[in-house]
Amino acid sequence: MGAVIHSAPLIVPVSRPPIRDGAVAAHHGRVLAAGPRREIRATHPDAEEMRWPGMMVAGLINAHTHLQFTRMAEVGRQSHDTFEDWSSAFDAVYFASADTDWAASAREGAYLALRHGTTAVADVVTDVEVLPILAETGLGGVSYLEVLGDTDATWAATGRDRLTTRVRESGAVGISPHAPYTLDTGVLADLAVLARAFGLRQHIHLLESVHEREYTVSGTGPIARLVRDLGFDFQILRAGGTGHGPVAFLDSLGLLGPECHVAHGVHLDAGERALLRERHVSVALCPRSNQALGLEGPPIAALLEEGGPIAVGTDSLASAPSLDLLEDVRLLRDLARKQGYRHPDLSRRLVEAATAGGAHALGLGTGPGRIGTLGPGARCDFAVFAVESGGRNPYDTLVEDGAGRCVATVTGTGRAGRVHPATLSPQDIP
Template sequence: MTGRAARIARPARWEADVVIHSAPLVLPVSAPPVHDGALVVRRGRIVALGPRAGILASWPEREETRWDGVIVAGLVNAHTHLQYTHMAEVGQRTHASFEEWSTAFDEVYFGTPIDWAASALDGARQALRSGTTSAADVVTDLPAAGALRAAGLGGLPYLETLGDNDASWAGSGRERFAAMLDAAEVPMGISPHAPYTLDTGTLRDVTALARSRGARLHIHLAEGEHEREYTVSGTGPLALMVRELGFDFAVLREGGTGLGPTAFLDELGVLGPRCHVAHGVHLDADDRALLRARGTVVALCPRSNRTVGTRGPDVAALLTEGNPIAVGTDSLSSSPSLDLLEDVAALRDLAVRQGYRAADLDRRLVEAATLGGARALGVAGGLAPGGPADFAVFDVSPGARPYRTLIEEGPGRCVATVVAGEMMWDQRTAAAVRC
């Protein structure tokens, strides 16, 4: 495979706003694969999709871009922090524990001057070059909030808040955070960081603030092995770290809540279909059942988990029990790259080692990286007439098992990324597009 595309000349009568993209295989993901397929794009949306012969017959005299390889529905990175792209030194080594990684992260974050806007834009461009068309981008520093839009990526930035106890939140924290939301030049979701970095009443009120604004929620959950001990009894290494950081939270003062972190968030009203959680490494059967009942998507980030010294999520159980899942890379401060298919491949390895044997594994993991991420963000996913023309082209063979081939051979082999019908990354003429 070469990954090259040929432009097939048409008479001058073709309409300038209609373009046909075709390839030996089109993977809509939301529908069965189409061999020798094509899709018609007009004004950022898909007008038609099907076998190439029929498309060309129905749309004569239109420009056609013929790709080698496979056209795939755009990948959706359901959890990342693009602003930490220039903190890659932290993510290039494996840490012994989550707490150790947190210390290493803080040393760089607070000790090294970083242009957050430039760092986030660099990360967004890296994501585009690997086939990502949308992302849930958690933003701590407001200058990074415009990276998705600046790079031409879809998705939603989520403004993160952490560190407030109930008194500081009521005193000035809420007003300050709301002012940041108002100052942002793009619509934003809200990300209360984690069950252990905000006080109980603050978590409840952040959720209420999101609902009052119609904003989506995104929160880290069950990433470290000591998170349950923290919320249940206010003890353990995570509780010690939180105390050393100077946070004065009710969970610590009152000796815990008696609830695991998932049930704790649910009691505060955080969970629901407009909220998705990141990591979900240490979820038990009751946690998974509660997340299913609330319609809450879990964004899995296995390579990040490996870097911060935690085991991977129970992919087999999540799939078997029917939890809605998505895939995220996290940031370069905890992951070796922003190539989402690398995380899909890692999830596949985990699922097989955990005993998942169903023949649908590859399809469901590609669905998680596309449809699952779209569900987490509340947007349309997959390729279908009427939907957004968000897709990527991978220099891989169509093969007899296209989902498996994409997972095994796709990482690092994206040759083009199209968002809303616009070519955002083209390996052939990279200087001519935004990346």
């Protein structure tokens, strides 16, 4: 079978400037070429064409979510004054959910993500039955096996063997050492060793709470009390802290590097942002989740000005109102302006963060089958949005009007791709 052409009045391939009356030629789910429609049709005269309405955009990448918590939206709908308040509310519901079908919950989340134009995710997996869901639904990305709650003693007794067995049996390519305050110091250090030994990506929650710094520096504060209430006897608590902030603490244990990306970073200071840049660590920003927990949101203007790698995530429905990534992109634009970012490239850079930036964070931004762009050799993942730019900058149009207006998502599997319609499919288009 030959190539397939996907065309639209406007294409945003991310790997190059937007193309009006553009087209992408693909074969077996890989992009052969992207350019003006007349050129693509001339070089592939026998290809079947699928004509899409509106704006066709390289698939969005949700760089931080927990799909399995889709059925915990009741927690996200509650009002929370602090991260610690939310954490207590979350734990109460999660630990009372023994009968929840987590695979079904994750499946619902995957289809919600696809419905909003997301084609790949960084999915943190707490319960192992969730692991097959990405492949089953056609979502790309990385599943990160979550590790939390182990002391050095429990890790040596059972935790390490449990994780290594799960990695071998599942073929997982990522692990998530949950956060600096949910694992003992020796466990965190050993996870860095295991990640390198198995060639695993890593994903860590970092500085979501303003009190996280107090915890790692002196072993005190609200997070320390929360950890003690959960019954964890960690070295940091016994030693009265490490004297280091959370970023320096993780770095001292060997966890930070280009194979790792972190989520949130709400309270990163200038020195910590510089260290993450030096270590080539991407930060996945989840501003709607932050605001639901009573937080102001990340220092997006500084991150953009300084040039550190960033991506965008929604977190789960347990802390966000939807899995529509463009809602977070729009809020990041508003936050950046409020924080003083005045450069005209704002929308473009945020769209890049939600596509190529997410691919970079997941280690999937280079090589054959890469994601996040629509250039030759990339996986043919894209979303179609019912928006028209007219004379406006296409990036501004997408950021301002794209949320809630995805009409179809295509993931690069099979000859013509796997179509996930939101409201229509190519067969519905005149």
